[in-house]
Amino acid sequence: MPYPEEAEGFQVDGPENFTEFHKRHFKLKPFGDYDVDVKIEACGICGSDVHTISGGWGAQNFPLCVGHEIIGRAIRVGPKVTLIKEGERVGVGAQSYSCGKCKQCLNDNETYCPVEQMDTYGSKWADSGIVSQGGYSSHVRTHEHWVFPIPDALETNAVAPMLCxxxxxxxxxxxxxxxxxxxxxxxxxxxxxxxxxxxxxxxxxxxxxxxxxxxxxxxxxxxxxxxxxxxxxxxxxxxxxxxxxxxxxxxxxxxxxxxxxxxxxxxxxxxxxxxxxxxxxxxxxxxxxxxxxxxxxxxSHLGSRREMLQMLQLAADKGLKGWVEEIPIGEEGLKDAIQRMKKGDVRYRFTLTGYEKVFG
Amino acid sequence: MPYPEEAEGFQVDGPENFTEFHKRHFKLKPFGDYDVDVKIEACGICGSDVHTISGGWGAQNFPLCVGHEIIGRAIRVGPKVTLIKEGERVGVGAQSYSCGKCKQCLNDNETYCPVEQMDTYGSKWADSGIVSQGGYSSHVRTHEHWVFPIPDALETNAVAPMLCxxxxxxxxxxxxxxxxxxxxxxxxxxxxxxxxxxxxxxxxxxxxxxxxxxxxxxxxxxxxxxxxxxxxxxxxxxxxxxxxxxxxxxxxxxxxxxxxxxxxxxxxxxxxxxxxxxxxxxxxxxxxxxxxxxxxxxxSHLGSRREMLQMLQLAADKGLKGWVEEIPIGEEGLKDAIQRMKKGDVRYRFTLTGYEKVFG
CATH class of the missing domain: 3.40.50.720 (NAD(P)-binding Rossmann-like Domain)
Structure with a gap:
C-alpha cells in the first residue's frame, strides 16, 4: 500500500455556511521521524467541532476539516517511533503536539505546554505553514506521543468519543x-x-x-x-x-x-x-x-497521555462505552449531525462511520 | 475587682458619620459557662472596620463599636473553660462563635461553619438579641474557643494585628x-x-x-x-x-x-x-x-484556632512582629486613624493603645 501524501476529507469554508461540507484533498504535514500515519475508521463529533466551524470561538483557519475523536489503524510509523506499532488500532484526540521538553511536558501537563501546542485541526505548523486538518477525513499524521493504542476490549465506534x-x-x-x-x-x-x-x-x-x-x-x-x-x-x-x-x-x-x-x-x-x-x-x-x-x-484542558491510557484501560476493565449514535460520514450525514448538535439533539454523541466506503 | 456587666467603648452611629466616635456604655451578652471576659489592652485597626462603619459592605447593626484585633487580659473565666487561665494574656480575632458541632467545626473549618457564626462585632446573639461589640472598648466577652493565649515572646502592640x-x-x-x-x-x-x-x-x-x-x-x-x-x-x-x-x-x-x-x-x-x-x-x-x-x-476566610496557635508560635519562634504605628484610643485618635486608613496611609497597621488611661 502506498503511503499517503495527501488526505481526503470534508471541509467547511467558514461560519456563514458551517453545515456545508466539501469533500477535498489536502496536504499532510511532512512526515517526521516520530510521526504515525493513521488511516481513519471512525470519528466522534465533538462540541468543539461545532463551536469552531460556526465561528463561536472566533476566527479560524478556513477551509477546515474538523474532528478530533479519531479511531483508526496505524499504517506507517516513523523510524524513531517506539510507542506505536504499525498495524495497531489507535486513537487520536484533540491535541497533536507540544514542545515535549518544558517543565509542563515533563510533568504530565503537556496539554498546558506554554511553549508550543498544536490542535488536531486548525493549528498552523510553524515550519511548513500547513494547517492541521481533523478526522472527518481519510488520514491524520500525528506525533506518536499523541497517538494512543486502543485496548482490544473496546469497540471502535463506542470508544471514539472518549478520545476528547x-x-x-x-x-x-x-x-x-x-x-x-x-x-x-x-x-x-x-x-x-x-x-x-x-x-x-x-x-x-x-x-x-x-x-x-x-x-x-x-x-x-x-x-x-x-x-x-x-x-x-x-x-x-x-x-x-x-x-x-x-x-x-x-x-x-x-x-x-x-x-x-x-x-x-x-x-x-x-x-x-x-x-x-x-x-x-x-x-x-x-x-x-x-x-x-x-x-x-x-x-481543565483535555488530559495527559498517561491519563488517556489510564482511562482507556479503566473503560476496558469495567466494560464502559460511550453512548453513541452512528452516522455515515458524507455531506448529508455531516449536515444533519451538526444541525442536531446545535440543538443539543443527541444522546450522547455522534460517531461518524463508513470511512472505507467513502475514502476507500 | 468586680466583674463587668457592661463594657465601655467607642461607637459609630452610621455610615454618614463614620469617623465620629462616641464613648458609650453597652451591655455584654450574658456570661456563659465557656465564656472568658477579656480586659482589653490594645487593638489593631483592620480594613474590615473601615468597610463596616463606612457602609461599604452594606447595612450593619448601628450603633456599633468595631475592632477585632484584640489583645488583653483574661480577667474571668467560666466554670467550664479549660483552654484559658484567669490572668493570662490573650487575643481575640474577627470571629467569636460557631456551632462547634458540625462537620466543619470538627474539621478545623470553624470559620466556614454553615450553622451559626458570630462576628466579634455587629452580629446579633439569637437568644438575647444583643449585638456583639468589638475591641475599641474596655472589654469583650468571648467563648474560649475564640480566645487565644499569646506567647510571652510577643509584644502586645505588635502582635495585635496578627489576630485578624x-x-x-x-x-x-x-x-x-x-x-x-x-x-x-x-x-x-x-x-x-x-x-x-x-x-x-x-x-x-x-x-x-x-x-x-x-x-x-x-x-x-x-x-x-x-x-x-x-x-x-x-x-x-x-x-x-x-x-x-x-x-x-x-x-x-x-x-x-x-x-x-x-x-x-x-x-x-x-x-x-x-x-x-x-x-x-x-x-x-x-x-x-x-x-x-x-x-x-x-x-479564604480567617483561619482556624489551630492555625492561630500555630501562627503565634511561629511568630514567637522566629521573632516576627507586625509593623505597627501606635495611636492612643479616643475620639480624635480614631478619627485620624480611620481617615488615614481610607487613604491607605499606614505602614502597615495601626494599633490602638492607652486603654488603661481611657477606661481605667
Whole structure:
C-alpha cells in the first residue's frame, strides 16, 4: 500500500455556511521521524467541532476539516517511533503536539505546554505553514506521543468519543481526587457529561447528575449516577448545601447560570472545575461568593497521555462505552449531525462511520 | 475587682458619620459557662472596620463599636473553660462563635461553619438579641474557643494585628502548601499583605511581593521578600509566566485589576486565593481565562484556632512582629486613624493603645 501524501476529507469554508461540507484533498504535514500515519475508521463529533466551524470561538483557519475523536489503524510509523506499532488500532484526540521538553511536558501537563501546542485541526505548523486538518477525513499524521493504542476490549465506534469528551471528563476527576468517600457532581448531561457520570462512578465516587429537567434522569441512573438534581425545581440546592467535594461543570453555555447557588453546594475547599468553553462573555465572580465555603474555581484542558491510557484501560476493565449514535460520514450525514448538535439533539454523541466506503 | 456587666467603648452611629466616635456604655451578652471576659489592652485597626462603619459592605447593626484585633487580659473565666487561665494574656480575632458541632467545626473549618457564626462585632446573639461589640472598648466577652493565649515572646502592640490580618494571610498559605520549593506571591502590600510576605518567607517559600509601584520595595525586602514585582511597569508579568504555585491576593479593591495578566503567572494548577473583600461588583471570569494553565481561583476566610496557635508560635519562634504605628484610643485618635486608613496611609497597621488611661 502506498503511503499517503495527501488526505481526503470534508471541509467547511467558514461560519456563514458551517453545515456545508466539501469533500477535498489536502496536504499532510511532512512526515517526521516520530510521526504515525493513521488511516481513519471512525470519528466522534465533538462540541468543539461545532463551536469552531460556526465561528463561536472566533476566527479560524478556513477551509477546515474538523474532528478530533479519531479511531483508526496505524499504517506507517516513523523510524524513531517506539510507542506505536504499525498495524495497531489507535486513537487520536484533540491535541497533536507540544514542545515535549518544558517543565509542563515533563510533568504530565503537556496539554498546558506554554511553549508550543498544536490542535488536531486548525493549528498552523510553524515550519511548513500547513494547517492541521481533523478526522472527518481519510488520514491524520500525528506525533506518536499523541497517538494512543486502543485496548482490544473496546469497540471502535463506542470508544471514539472518549478520545476528547471522555478524557476531558476523566482528567479533572482524577486530578481532583474523585474516588471512594467523595461526593462528585456532573453538571450538564451531554457528550462530556455522560462520560463524567460513567467515570466518576467507575472511580468509586458518590456520583450525582445535575441537569435542568428530569428528562435525562433514567439515562443518568443507567450511566451509574447515584442521584439526580433537576435545577428547574424549587430549592434544588438545599438538600446538598456544603456537601460536594467536586463538581465538574460540563455545561456548554453559561446563560442564565446562577453560579452562587451551585457553589453553595460545595463542601469547604471543594472544587468547581469547568471543562466547557461557553461562547458567552463569562460570569461575574466576587470574592464574597467564594468565601463562605472557601471553594476553588478552576478549568481543565483535555488530559495527559498517561491519563488517556489510564482511562482507556479503566473503560476496558469495567466494560464502559460511550453512548453513541452512528452516522455515515458524507455531506448529508455531516449536515444533519451538526444541525442536531446545535440543538443539543443527541444522546450522547455522534460517531461518524463508513470511512472505507467513502475514502476507500 | 468586680466583674463587668457592661463594657465601655467607642461607637459609630452610621455610615454618614463614620469617623465620629462616641464613648458609650453597652451591655455584654450574658456570661456563659465557656465564656472568658477579656480586659482589653490594645487593638489593631483592620480594613474590615473601615468597610463596616463606612457602609461599604452594606447595612450593619448601628450603633456599633468595631475592632477585632484584640489583645488583653483574661480577667474571668467560666466554670467550664479549660483552654484559658484567669490572668493570662490573650487575643481575640474577627470571629467569636460557631456551632462547634458540625462537620466543619470538627474539621478545623470553624470559620466556614454553615450553622451559626458570630462576628466579634455587629452580629446579633439569637437568644438575647444583643449585638456583639468589638475591641475599641474596655472589654469583650468571648467563648474560649475564640480566645487565644499569646506567647510571652510577643509584644502586645505588635502582635495585635496578627489576630485578624495575620491569620487571614497565614491560613491560606498553610492550606495551599506554601513552603520550601514553592514560589509564592503576595499581591497588595497593606496590613494583610505585609504579614503575607513575612509568613510566606518564614514558612520557607520563595516569596515575591507584588505591588503597583516600587514605593514599598525596600519595606518588602526587609519583610523577607526574595523579589518584587511592580505592576505599573511594562511587561511586569513576562519574566514570571507559568511559575507561581500560589498567589495570595490581599488587594482591597478590584478596580482596574487585569486578572488575566496575574493568572498568566500561575504554574499549572496554581492557586490564586483572595482574602480581601473589595466593595466593587466583582470580576468577569471566563473559563477561557483559566484553562491555559488550569489555575484555581478561590477565597479564604480567617483561619482556624489551630492555625492561630500555630501562627503565634511561629511568630514567637522566629521573632516576627507586625509593623505597627501606635495611636492612643479616643475620639480624635480614631478619627485620624480611620481617615488615614481610607487613604491607605499606614505602614502597615495601626494599633490602638492607652486603654488603661481611657477606661481605667
Amino acid at each position: 469528551a471522555g478524557l476531558t471528563a476523566f482528567s479533572p476527576l482524577v486530578r481532583n481526587g474523585a474516588g471512594p468517600g467523595k461526593k462528585v457532581g456532573i453538571v450538564g448531561l451531554g457528550g462530556i457529561g455522560h462520560f463524567g457520570i460513567m467515570f466518576a462512578k467507575a472511580l468509586g465516587a458518590e456520583t450525582w447528575a445535575i441537569s435542568r429537567s428530569r428528562a435525562k434522569e433514567a439515562d443518568a441512573l443507567k450511566l451509574g449516577a447515584d442521584g439526580y438534581i433537576a435545577t428547574a425545581e424549587e430549592g434544588w440546592e438545599k438538600p446538598h448545601l456544603c456537601s460536594f467535594d467536586l463538581i465538574i461543570n460540563c455545561a456548554n453555555s453559561s446563560k442564565g447560570f446562577d453560579l452562587a447557588r451551585y457553589l453553595s453546594m460545595m463542601d469547604v475547599h471543594g472544587r468547581w472545575i469547568s471543562v466547557g468553553l461557553p461562547e458567552e462573555e463569562g460570569q461575574v465572580i466576587k470574592a464574597q461568593n467564594l468565601i463562605s465555603n472557601g471553594v476553588l474555581i478552576g478549568a | 490580618a495575620g491569620l487571614t494571610a497565614f491560613s491560606p498559605l498553610v492550606r495551599n502548601g506554601a513552603g520550601p520549593g514553592k514560589k509564592v506571591g503576595i499581591v497588595g502590600l497593606g496590613g494583610i499583605g505585609h504579614f503575607g510576605i513575612m509568613f510566606a518567607k518564614a514558612l520557607g517559600a520563595e516569596t515575591w511581593a507584588i505591588s503597583r509601584s516600587r514605593a514599598k520595595e525596600a519595606d518588602a525586602l526587609k519583610l523577607g521578600a526574595d523579589g518584587y514585582i511592580a505592576t505599573a511597569e511594562e511587561g511586569w508579568e513576562k519574566p514570571h509566566l507559568c511559575s507561581f504555585d500560589l498567589i495570595i491576593n490581599c488587594a482591597n479593591s478590584s478596580k482596574g485589576f487585569d486578572l488575566a495578566r496575574y493568572l498568566s503567572m500561575m504554574d499549572v494548577h496554581g492557586r490564586w486565593i483572595s482574602v480581601g473583600l473589595p466593595e466593587e461588583e466583582g470580576q468577569v471570569i471566563k473559563a477561557q481565562n483559566l484553562i491555559s494553565n488550569g489555575v484555581l481561583i478561590g477565597a
